Amino acid sequence: MKTPNPMEVELKLALAPEGPTALTQHPRLAAEPARLQTLTNRYFDTPEGDLAEARIALRLRQVDGQVLQTVKTAGQGGGGLSERQEWEWPVAGPQLDLASLAELPPFQGELSGVLDALAPKLSTDFTRRSWQLTDGLAIPGSANQSSHIELVLDEGEINSGGYRTPIREVELELKSGEPEALWTLALMLAEQVPLRPSDSSKASRGNALSDQHWPLPEADSPAEWLHRATLALDAYHDSQQARFLSDAQQALTTLADHPELEDTARRYAQALPSGLNEYGQPNTTYGKAALALAHRLAYQTALG
Incomplete structure (x- = not known):
């Protein structure tokens, strides 16, 4: 093997x-x-x-x-x-x-x-x-x-x-x-x-598609809210259920106002809600901000 x-x-x-x-x-x-x-x-x-x-x-x-x-x-x-x-x-x-x-x-x-x-x-x-x-x-x-x-x-x-x-x-x-x-x-x-x-x-997308069930995790920290928004967008594009796009936008709005974000991370988060079009597709502003924020949050988590 x-x-x-x-x-x-x-x-x-x-x-x-x-x-x-x-x-x-x-x-x-x-x-x-x-x-x-x-x-x-x-x-x-x-x-x-x-x-x-x-x-x-x-x-x-x-x-x-x-x-x-x-x-x-x-x-x-x-x-x-x-x-x-x-x-x-x-x-x-x-x-x-x-x-x-x-x-x-x-x-x-x-x-x-x-x-x-x-x-x-x-x-x-x-x-x-x-x-x-x-x-x-x-x-x-x-x-x-x-x-x-x-x-x-x-x-x-x-x-x-x-x-x-x-x-x-x-x-x-x-x-x-x-x-x-x-x-x-x-x-x-x-x-x-x-x-x-x-x-x-x-594989997880296929399983959710077969079951027609896309559960979203609860969120508290900034990293959890970003994860919830990301999964909601994944679910929206596979299910075409409008409620998941609403869930994603709500998670991004909550993230942008999160009290635990420091100034640089907050600027990235605030750029996210407007970076998606009406079909939930990202522009380059969304991609750059989401990656920069995810990177920063991962670095902070690693530091403990």
Whole structure:
């Protein structure tokens, strides 16, 4: 079994409809070679949804003539940034490798008894353009002056429970170096690309779509209000239920007035409500402010 990256650190960004074109034309990518792939993915769970309940994603992916089996745990973080465990290895065909699954930490304990009940739950099919970026990602003052980030642009759709929703997102995955490089690159892209942080994985979006249920967390701190707004926007675009756009705007307004924000963070927060159009799509002002605020809140949390 291969475990090349047991801990995945990535920043997920949702794009406005014009975002993919703006991204590919961005000076940081225009001169870089891109790899084009078609990915067909099937996610598995029990009929009772045991993996979704445990916030574990299990998929089989067909790409480049082979089948890969992947397990991911829930991401820890917010503002688009997540850190989670990941295991991936090739399998012989379109059937789950249950023996190897049983050896993984997520399938010890209570989940050890669900393996025989696993069945296909949803699919995500998309084209992927990917870039390997190393130049211009050095962090001033850092002991490690080099970073390697894989940038992927995914376009396609999620099909779950008879419902469909588009995929139009960017993932910045840290291959080597420091997480600070992810923020540096994302803020550089946001100067010209209409985007916003997203806190919802493809698997979690598919599960919510099938269940037609998008729960939003309670919020108290600034980071929690930003997370709630981000999830509400994710829910709005997948559900097309206007109440989620209202929830997002209410969360952003509450965030902008939050007494715990210091002056710089408050300026970023105050720019957010007007940075969304009537369809809940971000402009570049929203993307820059949301990323800068998420970065600042993450830094403050790290300092304790």
